[in-house]
Amino acid sequence: MKKHILVVDDQPGIRFLLDEVFTNEGYQVSTANTGKEALDNIHTEKFDLVIMDYKLPIMDGLQVVKQLERENLMIPAILMSGLAEILAKEADSCPLVKHVLAKPFNIQEVCNIVDSILY
Template sequence: MDKKKVLIVDDQNGIRILLMEVFSTEGYTMYQAANGKIALEIVENDVPDLVLLDMKIPGMDGLEILKHIKEMNPSIKVIMMTAYGELDMIKEATELGALMHFTKPFDIDEMRVAVNMQLKGSSVKYV
């Protein structure tokens, strides 16, 4: 089975490093981008299975990036990361196809469970 690919899009280096570490230990192939331009190049060239996308990114914001991702490949799963209180944006992100969102500072274990559920959900065997 191919390793699932996860792309982290956040302008904060610390968050990218943290998430890269967490999810590479889960066995995923990891990609990271600090802005929308790099993120969309990765989406085009490497086609991640799931994108963890920060809502507030200088330049092209999260909603714009989300729109582009869904236009390029509607099957890519997107989970948004937001600062507190961006409820109107969360609603719009959901309408654009984001699966769920985490408010920063997020619980890393909750995020790990959510990502694993999205990526390993179909292959989980209940015994």
């Protein structure tokens, strides 16, 4: 059974890149454009990991993670941000956030982090 990853970013290029990379790595990948769309997907499908931009329209990445915690949906998350240092401090209080990735990121590093969380 393939592990299922949800990629959430409002930039189509990043969604496409991560979708392609993780599909090639043997994962099942779904994508979402906003935090609200991410939650809608999570309520209808089972995911093993969420890779999400911090800055999203409607609802930011940290708000989505906190909503998952409130609903007791224990899906590990990786948050991406151009301001990773600032976000890392905020994310410390969220047990579901397993890693904060600085943008731009190194694809091999992202793959290693995902593998370490899922296996």
